[in-house]
Amino acid sequence: MSEAGGVAVVGCGVFGAVAALRLAEEGYRVTVFERNRQPLAQASFNNQNRLHLGFHYPRDRTTAEQCIRGYERFRKEFSECVVTDFPNGYFVAEEDSAVTPQEYLDFCDGVGLTYELVEPARYSPPVTGVSLGMLTEEAVIDCAHLRDMLVRRLDASPATVRFGTDVEAVEARGEQFAVRTADGVAGVFDAVVNCTFSDTNRLTRQLGLPAPDRQYEYTAVFVVDWDHPPVGVTVMDGKFTTLLPFGRSGKFLLYHVEHSVLERVTADLAPSAWRDPDFGTLDRTGLEARFGRVLEGATRFVPSLRTARLHDVLHGPRVVLARRDDTDARPSMVESPGPGYITVFSGKLDHSVWAGDEVVRMVRAHTAAR
Template sequence: MKDAIVIGGGFYGAMTALYLMRVRGFAKVTLIEREQGLLKRASYHNQARVHNGYHYPRSFVTAFRSRVNLPRFLQDYPDVVVKDFTKLYAIARNNSKVTAKQFERFCQGIEASLQAAPEEFSRLFDDRLIEAVYLTEEYAFNSAILAAEVGRELEAAGVELLFESRVTAIHGTADGLSVEVEGKGGAQQERHGRYLFNCTYSGLNQYGGDFPGTATRLRHEITEMALVQMPPELRNLGVTVMDGPFFSMMPFPARGLHTLSHVRYTPHLNWEDVNGKDPYGLLDDYDRASRVDWMVRDVSRYMADVARVEYHDSLFEVKTILMKNEGDDGRPILFEQHPQLPGCYSMLGGKIDNIFDALERLDAEPFH
């Protein structure tokens, strides 16, 4: 009997569990999640952006994969995608790593729609600081609706769900793998499976037992997404200013607000991943003093109307990236099969649409 344990109830873990049951014919899959429900961490605490390639002018591969994966996400989850806003990309005159002409050539290369923004939009920006403004085709997603849809799919597929449960150790056994699980109130249990899929994002390497850790080095950041109510002039817009120490404002449909993020001020704290330094524990202990005033002050230089946003609160989360991509825009998935533990895989992706790249990697695995 083919059976598996999936650790992590974010979008990657949930989609992996569904894939194993629906596509690969597994008889039993157990999904273990430390939170009270699905998609409660990084899958929720983000810009809610469905990427279409524009964001990665310095990584053609990442941009191209977004262009390939977007139609698949729209097809699979049409009810969670929000399109009723205008998305603008703008190029800064100073300190941008791409010029307007370079951005135009890049979009042409990945065959992404790009038009000069009409006056009603371009006049929202200070043209002394902004070289060009473009209309693009990029969308948002409602993470609350997505969580509900994924939950229904998992239930229909027969996936066993263990919430408020944390895997503390992974062991190799004669016929597969076992995990030690700490449940609500400290209750302990052990679960066994032929295969194991570690989809815990920032928690990938926080296990005892035989788990060797990922060969790929990781870096974590505590990040802040400020949630704001936009003034009327900006309420139906999403804006990204490229490409350097600038900012994004995206609709956040799950709350009916916008996220405001800034390359300089969104990251609060960063460190290299090590076993025993639990990223989520560090986040729990962090004081979470908002930097929204700094964000608004800087963004208002480029768009004066932003000075009138109404701040509500902030989403603090741990963001994890591959250290080899710290210096560029690349956001490849991490996909490792651990030789020391046959049947044990670790997976990580930095964008929601990257899940299809991960599933394609699983297509090549010979599960018996």
């Protein structure tokens, strides 16, 4: 690396934090820019916290295999943050599922997933309206614990982290990049790693690089109180519900593929209003009405959930590949659209370890070629 340079990592969700730590371990001088006041403040925290093993993607083997690849590496790296002491069941709906029970079993066997068949009516809680049930070894991530761990690791690392600093632009300057914030040019770097997720294309377009359309979704994951021991219920494969423990909090996360999406836009950029961390599309009355629809969809399969009570909501933008409804493909991608400029695109927290390795490999290849 040149004396004037270093590596800028934009975004300090789990992918930005892990990439920064890995780069710093390799001897690179790293500066992290995060517009929020703490790491994991948006998409990394505002999700289902599922530690994916691949069960969720029977229509896209690539995504499933990436999940299998990432699962054990994440568990090893962040074992303290992984919650495994609960039954976690997957079920195939009797109606409107995109896969049949046999297709789902064939998929699980084909990618080498381990499971135990279970009678849905004997599961706790009993699950209705499904034709197949299985116990899995999937876990969840306690994101509050993960955030604390990453804060400690970043504090102990040589990386410089600038919280509350919004990157307004990235400009090419010959073989280097100027990172501009509201205060002006914050530094000139030899490489930039864009881990902003929903804001990736904005910076990419500024560099004159291709920025393909994405499907942007503003979602609400509901935090609920429910008088039941920790348990997971995921109904496949369509516009159904997921219930998972909210880390070790004693509460649950309730999500519905359709009703939890408050807005959906397919474009090259997300709506600019979504960049505001305080942005919300529903007032309390609207939020409770939306929760009612999510709960109605959930009790179709888990009748005992009718006693669940709304506690809080995790809301924010997420991004998936556009026009993939036929396969539900959700791969993670670490790419270099231009020399020295790397983008990380993923909604799977447990892919962050291998993605960090890919970032290091790409930065090393770029700096070695200079």
